[in-house]
Amino acid sequence: MTRVLEARGLAKTYDTGGAEVLALRGVDLAIERGEFVAIMGPSGCGKSTLLNLLAGLDRPTAGEVWLDGDRIDRLSEAELARLRRRKIGFVFQFFNLLPTLSAVENVELPLLLVGRRRKHARRTASELMHELGVGDKRAAAPAQLSGGQQQRVALARALANTPHIVLGDEPTGNLDSAAAREVLGLLRAARDRGQTLLIVTHDARVAAAADRIVALRDGLVSDETELQAARPVALPFESGDRA
Amino acid sequence: MRELFLALIAGKFGYGYELKQALEQEFGELLPALNAGQIYSTLARLERDDLVVGQHVEGDSRRKRVYELTDAGRAALARWIETPVPGMWLKDEFFMKLVVVASAGLADPKTLIDRQRREYLQSLRDLDALLATNGKGVAAELLVEGAVLHAKADLEWLDLIEHRLTMREEPT
Numbered sequence: 001m002t003r004v005l006e007a008r009g010l011a012k013t014y015d016t017g018g019a020e021v022l023a024l025r026g027v028d029l030a031i032e033r034g035e036f037v038a039i040m041g042p043s044g045c046g047k048s049t050l051l052n053l054l055a056g057l058d059r060p061t062a063g064e065v066w067l068d069g070d071r072i073d074r075l076s077e078a079e080l081a082r083l084r085r086r087k088i089g090f091v092f093q094f095f096n097l098l099p100t101l102s103a104v105e106n107v108e109l110p111l112l113l114v115g116r117r118r119k120h121a122r123r124t125a126s127e128l129m130h131e132l133g134v135g136d137k138r139a140a141a142p143a144q145l146s147g148g149q150q151q152r153v154a155l156a157r158a159l160a161n162t163p164h165i166v167l168g169d170e171p172t173g174n175l176d177s178a179a180a181r182e183v184l185g186l187l188r189a190a191r192d193r194g195q196t197l198l199i200v201t202h203d204a205r206v207a208a209a210a211d212r213i214v215a216l217r218d219g220l221v222s223d224e225t226e227l228q229a230a231r232p233v234a235l236p237f238e239s240g241d242r243a
Numbered sequence: 244m245r246e247l248f249l250a251l252i253a254g255k256f257g258y259g260y261e262l263k264q265a266l267e268q269e270f271g272e273l274l275p276a277l278n279a280g281q282i283y284s285t286l287a288r289l290e291r292d293d294l295v296v297g298q299h300v301e302g303d304s305r306r307k308r309v310y311e312l313t314d315a316g317r318a319a320l321a322r323w324i325e326t327p328v329p330g331m332w333l334k335d336e337f338f339m340k341l342v343v344v345a346s347a348g349l350a351d352p353k354t355l356i357d358r359q360r361r362e363y364l365q366s367l368r369d370l371d372a373l374l375a376t377n378g379k380g381v382a383a384e385l386l387v388e389g390a391v392l393h394a395k396a397d398l399e400w401l402d403l404i405e406h407r408l409t410m411r412e413e414p415t
Contacts, residue, residue: 042402185375204398205391208367215360217405225361230372233387234275 002033004165004196005054010063012049023049025219031198036191038210039200046219047200055088055167056080068164085113089158093170095150097142104138107156114161128156132186148179155186168199172206184209248285249320252295257309259283269382294319356405363398
């Protein structure tokens, strides 16, 4: 398998006016191509810090981040920004769609930013929105869409540049349970088409949509589990039940 | 099972196969394959305890029996309906196992907790897969949603157990 994203001995210390806070204390993590991985842990466990470091949005105190075979934690801000645009798709808890652009303009923006022609960008954006069930919402402003629809648009935007990896920060954290289940279904569908995904969440149900769950506690990986295909579920009726 | 049967019989499902169908209708694929033997042995026990009475249907050559409640059966059903169902939260096999196995020094508590957490996470996957399938009834769907909530609560509980046990191990 090909390694898409890797953390080696990743540590992050925040200096909060005298008191040093150890947010991450040496995390090793490797995401292979085509994997859907969830980092799970309670608030304060370091999962958001970890995601920011992996995305090159923040710099580690120690350790290394490798994306697609290149070490990225020492790159300049400009190089990082260029890398993110081409290789990483983001899905956020609060969608982060640009409110003054229409839905389809939000989706085509990452394509235009890497120099795609306007016509090609529009066609790709429209196709993606259609696939994600929001094909009829192209002209809508984000504020006119429900949370679930906004997250579908955001997912289309994340997938627009066929990124090496999609990173999600509590991607269903602001959705009701029905919309959350739909978005999780779409993430799994993306994975089934070969997309590599990494999400962080405090919600075990969300994490259980992934193929592999990495439990983070106090800035360290405390456990890791590979989920199997769903097992059959049945009511516990037994023969000779205490009648 | 026994009170469920009383309620179904009171609801005019008098034949064994009707009871089975009624349960299947509500719970669909969640219901394990109930064989006729299980249904009829439960009915036989209810009849032995004088809670139901079965009669052969006149003119039915297939020896089918139709059941109805006795007075005692109606009283037992009424008591069951009026009595709230107690919660079973103190009954937890994993926790008993953890306490006894850990205090006997037979296994590392963290290992047991991690293994149990993996089992619950896999259960969440199993349950959500079931919700994603079509054609299940409202009752089955609500039951599975309930199971998901319980599994999430148990996962939180595992975190709490682990946190407390770790604090005890690291004196400050």
